[in-house]
Amino acid sequence: MEKLGGPGAGLAIALENLFPPLPSEVILPLAGFTASQGRMDVVAAVAWTTAGSVAGALALYLLGALFGRERLMAVAARLPLVKVADVERTEAWFVRHGTKAVFFGRFVPIFRSLISIPAGVERMPLPVFLTLTAAGSLIWNTAFISGGYALGARWHEVTDVVGLYSKVILVLVAVAGLAFVGVRLLRAGRGRRRRTGAGVR
Template identity: 70%
Template structure:
């Protein structure tokens, strides 16, 4: 379904259509870049767009989508985020403090490497906005990280040609690993908090 939608955009708009698809993927993570990017590479291999244009426009789309989510985080703001966290069960404001301290130390690395991790590719923009990371820094890190990610997947689709869908299978394994890691981390957090609550009674 996603590949048909992305194909229609590329057929209609060319390389800018690939960029638009990637921008939307940032805002709606269920639209996987792991499908859009190798498809753009395959399209370039057929001579329907240049390889450079595919990389340029998809990277521009990545930055545009990430910037939109950055502003969502900025509008949400630190105070609202803390107010929401205070209402969540099992979450303490000290958790928010630790997260903020961690982001202050490692935020630049998180934004850069986060652009190359499924799921986090989109989500990392929100805390960057909440913490008001300097916009030029955020955009630069996002552009470079996205350029690396996009280039790898577009080149894979370009050289695999009609077998470009193989890329999605390998990327799917990485996404599953990330999901399992997140589920385990959340499970550990919840179990630890519940255990402490029981022992404190």
């Protein structure tokens, strides 16, 4: 972290948006610890990492905009257990709550990065997207860098707490995914039984 400095930390956070296995929960507290040792300016660390967050999110936004709604619908139509109506409902939800999703999504592991893609697909106004992303990222980055700064050599305790938070999020996502698949399979089975029964009659 000493060798990377503020710009390097910002680059690492930008890459974290594109490659989530690079954990901001480690990079940010470590930057705070480095600043507490006088080897990095804490304000610069916050500024560079926030700029990195915005840059990474912008790349995903542009990817979503390039992919576009029509391709998304075409892919959804080919996926098993997924209906175009599901995408349309999600789209309608994003139109109503997209600004909140982009801002608060910055505080949720996994979704921190992914939320930028539907924002691009839906062509959320770029100034709005950038402002919300910068605001959410500034809060998130400041909290983690401050935690590492305050804890000093115990900076890893921040990572431990957030690691537990991330695991809870992953479990909830997995349960929701399994529930979705289970309901779809159940409905598909009922539909087949009805068609079979109608054919027999």
